Amino acid sequence: xxxxxxxxxxxxxxxxxxxxxxxxxxxxxxxxxxxxxxxxxxxxxxxxxxxxxxxxxxxxxxxxxxxxxxxxxxxxxxxxxxxxxxxxxxxxxxxxxxxxxxxxxxxxxxxxxxxxxxxxxxxxxxxxxxxxxxxxxxxxxxxxxxxxxxxxxxxxxxxxxxxxxxxxxxxxxxxxxxxxxxxxxxxxxxxxxxxxxxxxxxxxxxxxxxxxxxxxxxxxxxxxxxxxxxxxxxxxxxxxxxxxxxxxxxxxxxxxxxxxxxxxxxxxxxxxxx
DNA sequence: AGCGGATGTACAG
DNA sequence: TGTACCTCCGCTT
Numbered sequence: 001x002x003x004x005x006x007x008x009x010x011x012x013x014x015x016x017x018x019x020x021x022x023x024x025x026x027x028x029x030x031x032x033x034x035x036x037x038x039x040x041x042x043x044x045x046x047x048x049x050x051x052x053x054x055x056x057x058x059x060x061x062x063x064x065x066x067x068x069x070x071x072x073x074x075x076x077x078x079x080x081x082x083x084x085x086x087x088x089x090x091x092x093x094x095x096x097x098x099x100x101x102x103x104x105x106x107x108x109x110x111x112x113x114x115x116x117x118x119x120x121x122x123x124x125x126x127x128x129x130x131x132x133x134x135x136x137x138x139x140x141x142x143x144x145x146x147x148x149x150x151x152x153x154x155x156x157x158x159x160x161x162x163x164x165x166x167x168x169x170x171x172x173x174x175x176x177x178x179x180x181x182x183x184x185x186x187x188x189x190x191x192x193x194x195x196x197x198x199x200x201x202x203x204x205x206x207x208x209x210x211x212x213x214x215x216x217x218x219x220x221x222x223x224x225x226x227x228x229x230x231x232x233x234x235x236x237x238x239x240x241x242x243x244x245x246x247x248x249x250x251x252x253x254x255x256x257x258x259x260x261x262x263x264x265x266x267x268x269x270x271x272x273x274x
Numbered sequence: 275a276g277c278g279g280a281t282g283t284a285c286a287g
Numbered sequence: 288t289g290t291a292c293c294t295c296c297g298c299t300t
Contacts, residue, residue, distance in 0.1 A: 003281050052282075070282040071294050084294065103294040105283065154283085161281045208281075236281085257289085258282085 002068040004159020005202030007049040008127045010074055015047040017097035024090040032086050035109045051125050051158025053118055063115050069105025122158040126195040133192045140180040147183055148176035149256050163236045166261045167210035170234045175269050176262050207231040215244045235261040
């Protein structure tokens with residue numbers, strides 16, 4: 001589930017359901033029982049995301065800091081309570097809204113200062129209005145690390161995960177293994193602008209779609225993609241299948257413990273050949 | 275029934 | 288660079 005768009009959507013969804021009224025809080029699983037006890041009866045007055053970090057502000061209590069990690073999930077309203085729910089919130093005028101948080105890497109109460117420390121170690125987030133992409137470019141343009149690795153480094157740029165990384169590299173014809181400092185500035189600028197658009201669409205649709213209209217299933221006469229990821233993408237988890245643009249087999253290779261996907265023809269080592 | 279992955283990160287060595 | 292952690296789901300037996 002979780003790249004930055006998921007977390008920003010979550011902030012919105014929590015805001016819409018809980019803001020301004022006291023919540024009931026609990027931890028059916030028990031691991032956040034103490035925190036939930038402090039939250040019970042508090043009023044949500046802020047919901048904010050930076051990259052993959054979610055911050056829920058409760059008046060007089062502080063911030064709940066949530067990071068979903070690889071497998072964390074949030075479900076709302078009708079979702080049944082189970083014993084894996086780390087944090088459950090119930091709110092709304094008639095208790096009609098609920099949130100169940102399962103499997104997070106982090107769910108903790110933190111202070112303003114601790115929240116600031118999280119912001120300080122994150123790079124600019126394409127989904128935040130206050131994002132300044134300049135420091136990200138400064139790091140990328142000085143680095144011998146591959147662009148693929150840099151895009152996943154949350155200190156460089158916050159919110160991009162394995163799907164957006166693969167897809168934005170594809171959309172710009174960039175060789176994933178190209179060192180950051182060999183990436184032309186106009187290409188970087190275009191990638192950043194593209195991430196802003198793609199990730200905003202991701203928040204709205206609550207899934208990742210990156211395929212341009214002319215390559216969409218209807219336009220190409222192929223069935224729509226319906227897997228557990230849910231969106232229409234060019235290369236992510238399409239190993240061995242034909243590239244939607246040129247027909248070359250999509251490749252995969254582990255890079256920094258994650259599977260990288262790319263089209264060797266559309267993203268050649270020498271950009272001039274693309 | 276049991277295994278291996280998965281849109282992620284932090285820590286050990 | 289490897290491994291642990293959190294949960295669920297789909298594939299194999």
